[in-house]
Amino acid sequence: MNKMPFSQQGTWPKKTLLALSISGLLVGLAGCNSDDDDDDDGMAGGGGGAPEFTPATVYVASNSSSGDTNVRVRDEDLGLLNTYTTGANEGVLVNKAGHLVQAGDLGNTGNLVTACNAATRMTGDARYEIAGASTTFASPKGIAAIPSEGLVIVANNGASTLLLMGATAAGNVGPVATVALSANAWDVAYDEASDRLYVAQVDGSVAVFDAFAENRGVGGANRTFTIVDSDDEASVNLHGIDYDAAGDRLVVADVGEAGSADDGKLYVINSASTADGEVTAATTFKGPNTRLGNPVDLQLDGTDVRIAEKANNGGAVLVYQNIFERSGGDVAADLVLDTPAPESLAVVPESEPAPGVTDIVDPETAYRVLTTSNPAPGSATSGQLFTNARTLASAPELAFDSELASAETVTLDRDGNAYITFDDGTTDNSGIAVIGALGARDNFDANRDRIITGSNTRLMSPKGIEMADDLGLMIVAEQGGAEVLVFSACASGNAAPTVVSTGNIAPWDSDYDPAGDTLYVALTNGTVAAYDDFSQDMGEGGSDRLIIPASAGTAFAAPTNLHGIRYDQSSDTLIVADVGSGAADNDGSLMTIPSASSATGLTDVGKRVANPGDGTDLTGLGNPVDIAFDGQDLYVAEKINGQIQVWRNFLTDAALMGNVAPSDTIGATAPESIVLMPE
Incomplete structure (x- = not known):
């Protein structure tokens, strides 16, 4: 649910994670020998040899009925690097400063937590949160950032609203703006370059807001569309959503019936910025070989997509490569990792340590x-x-x-x-x-x-x-x-x-x-x-x-x-x-x-x-x-x-x-x- 351009994000390279033991701050690399030792045993490829991925750090947030609310930090091949909890359990993103932001519905009203050192932190490290009655949180789910405005968009699932919260705020504070929706939202994808917001709704529709940051959603969605696949089956219960700005394409996950573990779908929508009414998916993945049952979130990394499949056989991360070049159908994922009830994903490409933003090193910088x-x-x-x-x-x-x-x-x-x-x-x-x-x-x-x-x-x-x-x-x-x-x-x-x-x-x-x-x-x-x-x-x-x-x-x-x-x-x-x-x-x-x-x-x-x-x-x-x-x-x-x-x-x-x-x-x-x- 991190819908920021990856080139703008910063984090430590995964292969040089530093053990940072800071008295009072507890910033450090957590031990990786916890309850996760066995979930790497569930790794499987989709055939044709082990796939190769661009170096990245992958954040997988779990939310299981057994109480597992861990965030697991993994490499691009889904190897485990770190595990911690933040005090939240729903949608995650990682901002340009390397902080993990996570929505939660564990408390009476829900919360929005910002936790520093996304890659290397330990449970209990410094964090700040927005929580309390003034927030109007009602089962918040997916989130996205508007960095230029200092805002986080929250899909407020229990109230059919979007909430715009201050990204640096803490305490019992109200939203900067509240946007009414025609149906409950599960996830959001924001394209900052065009100032356009896409909202995945659980009635099977996508709401599209043009000039979203400029207008703060006043007047409601500019248009709404539903999806049909090549078999003329209509979208039912949309959850994860992400946008490919280079190709003007959306990738959307459909959970179908929440109680069913075999009716999930993955859609690719072309010409997403102008989609309206009923739209036929350019590509649809569905069927028993896909393991798509409850795909609750997804994250694009170039042309690869990682999917949080929450219900099927206890939960898994599914990875399809070259998603826009595939014909779809009942095709197994290229990589599968069994892991407890994944709820949300964020992917950050590997980068080297860099000077602070004010320490400009190129005089050509504006x-x-x-x-x-x-x-x-x-x-x-x-x-x-x-x-x-x-x-x-x-x-x-x-x-x-x-x-x-x-x-x-x-x-x-x-x-x-x-x-x-x-x-x-x-x-x-x-x-x-x-x-x-x-x-x-x-x-x-x-x-x-x-x-x-x-x-x-x-x-x-x-x-x-x-x-x-x-x-x-x-x-x-x-x-x-x-x-x-x-x-x-x-x-x-x-x-x-x-x-x-x-x-x-x-x-x-x-x-x-x-x-x-x-x-x-x-x-x-x-x-x-x-x-x-x-x-x-x-x-x-x-x-x-x-x-x-x-x-x-x-x-x-x-x-x-x-x-x-x-x-x-x-x-x-x-x-x-x-x-x-x-x-x-x-x-x-x-x-x-x-x-x-x-x-x-x-x-x-x-x-x-x-x-x-x-x-x-x-x-x-x-x-x-x-x-x-x-x-x-x-x-x-x-x-x-x-x-x-x-x-x-x-x-x-x-x-x-x-x-x-x-x-x-x-x-x-x-x-x-x-x-x-x-x-």
């Missing part, structure tokens, strides 16, 4: 510059976020009002959700605000967003925040407590972090290198703490290396006060911004540290841009509190002088050394942080 403004707690712009074109050709434009008394640093995850640290000067009102789909929003909404705050969080004066999407973590530089705090990206409310020691030196910002598995932390005493093998030990025992920027083997004289920090993987270079004295408007600097992955101790900088102190300052660097880099150009949030600066070709232009002016500047009200926001 993006805008996103900044926070923070002149003083409670001031007019202190909770606002602004955007600029990368050219800095015009003044910052208001993009979002967080309604926080003091917005500090902002970053984004791969789903476009924003994480904003805030600190209004009190220990009781500091924390992290998580905003769903920032680019599509104007204001904070408690029904769509959530807050992490409270005594357990240790958040007193949080500054820089870094997302390690593939680890499912957010990393916070806690300046007031002189420590780094690591939270699950699924944290909510008064959550406790893992504490990483900085040697009692206050940090200001950090940057994580997923390829090298190193966390770099900018410290306010002018040094950089490097934590190697970060995913393995979470910085236990303190930093592995301390990098001291120097010139000709001598450390720079005080005051040195590092704030912004970015790592460029392609050149193995750290770029750091030094505020110097926070009260001075002309003693800031920008520096590079070459061979950062191995640098330790006194390290001569590669280049340094700074005021020479002779009254001829051209740099405009006073308090460069944050930086952003696109692989070519460096952007600087210069707070005390009220500027956003850009330094073109910063690493490669030999002229950008010493007392030189930035390439361009634009005025901004006390910019506090700066990131690059992909468009």
